[in-house]
Amino acid sequence: MSRVLRPQRLLDQAVADAARLVAPSGIGLDSPGVRARMVSRLRRGGGFDEVVLSAMDRVPRHRFVDSALAPQAYEDTALPIGHGQTISKPSVVARMLSLLRQGQQARHLGHLGRVLEIGTGCGYQAALLACLATDVTSVERIQALHEGAKLKLQSLRSELSWRRSPVLWHADGQGVPVWGGPFDSIVSAAGGEEIPQAWLQLLAPGGRLVAPTQHGGSGQLLTIVDHEVIAGRSEWRRTTQEGVLFVPLKSGVI
Numbered sequence: 094m095s096r097v098l099r100p101q102r103l104l105d106q107a108v109a110d111a112a113r114l115v116a117p118s119g120i121g122l123d124s125p126g127v128r129a130r131m132v133s134r135l136r137r138g139g140g141f142d143e144v145v146l147s148a149m150d151r152v153p154r155h156r157f158v159d160s161a162l163a164p165q166a167y168e169d170t171a172l173p174i175g176h177g178q179t180i181s182k183p184s185v186v187a188r189m190l191s192l193l194r195q196g197q198q199a200r201h202l203g204h205l206g207r208v209l210e211i212g213t214g215c216g217y218q219a220a221l222l223a224c225l226a227t228d229v230t231s232v233e234r235i236q237a238l239h240e241g242a243k244l245k246l247q248s249l250r251s252e253l254s255w256r257r258s259p260v261l262w263h264a265d266g267q268g269v270p271v272w273g274g275p276f277d278s279i280v281s282a283a284g285g286e287e288i289p290q291a292w293l294q295l296l297a298p299g300g301r302l303v304a305p306t307q308h309g310g311s312g313q314l315l316t317i318v319d320h321e322v323i324a325g326r327s328e329w330r331r332t333t334q335e336g337v338l339f340v341p342l343k344s345g346v347i
């Protein structure tokens with residue numbers, strides 16, 4: 094049975110969660126060398142965008158997970174972030190962001206432009222996006238995760254010297270968008286049966302969307318949608334990539 098938390102309880106819980114996320118001292122996770130080794134392993138694996146890897150070199154992933162899990166933060170593994178959700182493994186995050194960058198390189202933007210992220214979770218990917226984009230809007234349906242991410246991103250703002258901090262919304266990312274648009278890049282960290290129509294409408298001409306989608310019995314596949322304009326008409330060109338395993342895209346807020 095799920096527990097219904099009142100807003101103040103949710104906020105208290107988020108503050109308590111965030112307080113536990115302070116990195117444990119003495120295990121060297123603050124050392125840039127630990128992150129650099131993770132990035133070197135990713136680079137050896139090949140195929141990732143160098144600008145994405147340099148953002149991963151800057152953002153301290155251990156600050157986004159519970160202190161008990163911090164020693165695993167630089168392994169290539171997904172980790173629980175509470176409320177039945179997970180932070181994706183670094184190679185999957187690197188892959189999604191590299192695909193977004195590839196889409197924007199065709200437009201010679203040099204950055205991801207205006208980005209919409211569905212599924213803020215702990216805020217790690219939003220922090221990376223803030224290093225790669227002109228501005229980031231991120232939506233999360235679970236209030237405790239939304240509040241926790243807000244605190245973590247605020248605490249990192251001066252260290253990471255973003256142009257702009259991500260703007261976070263507590264909302265159902267499939268619902269009526271109150272966060273504006275259009276966006277040059279859209280990325281979802283949760284997978285549904287279909288790509289919601291609202292996301293396609295929010296994608297700017299020339300923009301790229303990357304999201305996991307369910308493909309019947311074959312499970313989730315990473316899907317790219319490019320908004321192309323051909324002879325004055327919009328077309329949304331889909332390509333599917335490798336199999337992935339993301340948490341489900343759910344409706345409503347809690």
Ligand code: SAH
Binds near residue numbers: 218265
């Ligand atoms: N990018 C995140 C990954 C979080 S996992 C990170 O770096 O931590 C995916 C998140 O999507 C979960 O937190 C889940 O609650 C959220 N989610 C699922 N369906 C959603 C929806 N309809 N709208 C907004 N967020 C959603």
